[in-house]
Amino acid sequence: MSLQEVTLGVGCLDSQRLLANAKKTFAKLPKEIIDLGHVFAEAGYELALVGGPVRDAFLSLTPHDFDLTTNARPDTTEGLLEKWGAATWAVGKAFGTIGGRKNQLTVEITTYRTEAYEVGSRKPVVEYGDTLEGDLTRRDFTVNACAITLPDLKLVDPHNGLQDLANGVLRTPVSATQSFDDDPLRIMRAARFAAQLGIDVSEDVIAAMEEQAHRLEIVSAERIRAELERLIISPYPRRGLELMVYTGVCDIVLPEFSALRETVDEHNRHKDVYEHTLTVLDRAIALETDADGPVPGPDFTLRFAALMHDIGKPATRKFEADGTVSFHHHDYVGAKMTRKRMKALKFDKQTTEDVSELVKLHLRFHGYGDQSWTDSAVRRYVADAGHLLEYLHRITKADCTTRNRRKALYLETAYADLEKRISELKAQEELDSIRPDLDGSEIMELLGLTPGPEVGKAYKYLLELRMEHGPLGKEKAAELLKVWWNIPQ
Missing domain, CATH: 1.20.58 (Methane Monooxygenase Hydroxylase; Chain G, domain 1)
Structure with a gap:
């Protein structure tokens, strides 16, 4: 089932149906994921699948990205991944994330955390947390603030994200003002999820988008571009774009598009x-x-x-x-x-x-x-x-x-x-x-030229003939080129 087929009815789905979807989806999780849960549990640590993979499972979409969270610190996570049998990398270690690959399965595990932007900074400051519920509270939206614990597959949903998904509404776990103040990129993510899920945005979120749109100026262009790309290729890009224009976000991100409203002509001349x-x-x-x-x-x-x-x-x-x-x-x-x-x-x-x-x-x-x-x-x-x-x-x-x-x-x-x-x-x-009937080497041989601008001029002349008359054949092209070059026949 495609995302578009699912989201067409997202606002009409009941939470029990979504939960049943998730149970069926998680019953098909790769064995390696469950095994990884046992490795962490046996070492005395928590591990949970979180965010997009959980949300998508509610919509009957099989997870392809396995985003996990844990109370283990990055060094410990790296060791447990190696014990699991994975090749690991620590590119995101400064942000609490360790990656690993076992067989064909890739995972990313992030330590429970909170993050916020310092005034004037483009990079978030990371602080580690100690509880799953606390980690979920700092997530962007309630529909992404659900977790499935491993290996026991229990749902943790402290902010009623499942019900919000069933109702087709986008809310934040804390106030939208606080959420966007912690990470201004969430303003763009709100528009993206409106486009991706075909979901309505709460009044609280809309108001905060309007109030804090200017804070997107401290977010790197690369991160904004990534969200914009995902919005554009979503099933409902128009919803996200209209939300961006309505809240003034588009004036910051894509002002050339929002400026089109200025061409409205009250006299209907166009x-x-x-x-x-x-x-x-x-x-x-x-x-x-x-x-x-x-x-x-x-x-x-x-x-x-x-x-x-x-x-x-x-x-x-x-x-x-x-x-x-x-x-x-x-x-x-x-x-x-x-x-x-x-x-x-x-x-x-x-x-x-x-x-x-x-x-x-x-x-x-x-x-x-x-x-x-x-x-x-x-x-x-x-x-x-x-x-x-x-x-x-x-x-x-x-x-x-x-x-x-x-x-x-x-x-x-x-x-x-x-x-x-x-x-x-x-x-x-x-x-x-489309190419001329003679190539560069043949032109040089015919006209006695060496590589240089004159060869380019001759090539362009033959290309014009080719465009105008179609294929001429080498003999006819050579004849016309000689005439153009003023070589006696």
Whole structure:
């Protein structure tokens, strides 16, 4: 059962059903986990599975990450893991976490703790705790503050997280103000869980998000980016994004998106860009494929490009003399803004370039139906899209949100025709890897050149011919190149 199938009814599930789900799921725990529980118990220490794995088990999802907590200090934990037979690592030891691997099973065990940020600091200060209940109290939300003790598999739920999950509400174990003050990243996690679980957020949490949104400025860009990525690929990203905008969190994390609300036009001279963008996101998600398709969902690049595709509009909006509104070059402006924001959030280079390129290209199709494109124009469209062609198909289709049925049908028919022509040309010419009919070595031999700028110019000329006329063959290409280079025939 997928997460989406489960969370569709999360607010309607009763706690007894969720508990029954967990019992079935934990009955299938790897034997090594139970054995590890015995190792700790025999040494006089507590061990419990905690957080996400427990929450997911309530939703009939088999845990793949085994996050464990204990009253043993890190050095002791490391020794007990070795006794269990694991290879260990201590990368997170400063934060009380020791990792281990036995066979194909990986675990992370963290000493009971509390953590808080010092004023102005980007790194949490860690203090060890002594009780499981105390450790659960410092967790972010009640739905994540449940534990299953090992090896006896008993539920510990001091904050009624199971009932909150059944009711479909996100609360904090302590006051939301205190919780977010301890760790401001929880503000982003609230939005992420709204998107991931399809869950409502309590008024207490919403108020604290509004009051403390500015404290996200002390959290590292990498941690914020990680939460944003998880939100975007969740089953319900719109819920999380709307919550971020409503509480002002988006003004800190993704101000270019929240700024789209500024384009609302009380005279209705153009569509609501903010609502349009959320609709495009929904439509793009609906166009994702299964694992065997070209864009398996959930796909971050597709979704984030849909979210950012019109962020250049506020900066380019112009009221024309005839009463219309224009957003000239918002695609190029938006691409620059997207690249800048993604760099600030420390996204990897490839993802940044891919999303920015899709933002830049999202208008390329416009005008196709008004004036038939030449084969050369179709080739350029495919060449410019490159490996992002299937993504561009989906962004372009998702961007058609008009309520005018005749216009929608017209655009749908036009794009279907473009896809057909691309397919036909691809079959004829292997369009994915367009190259001139002569390579660099052949150009140099024919023109008597050595490596340098002149070879590049000749190569570009042949590529233009290839785009314009399709495959020419080496003999014809050589003939035209000589004429261009002014070599007597």
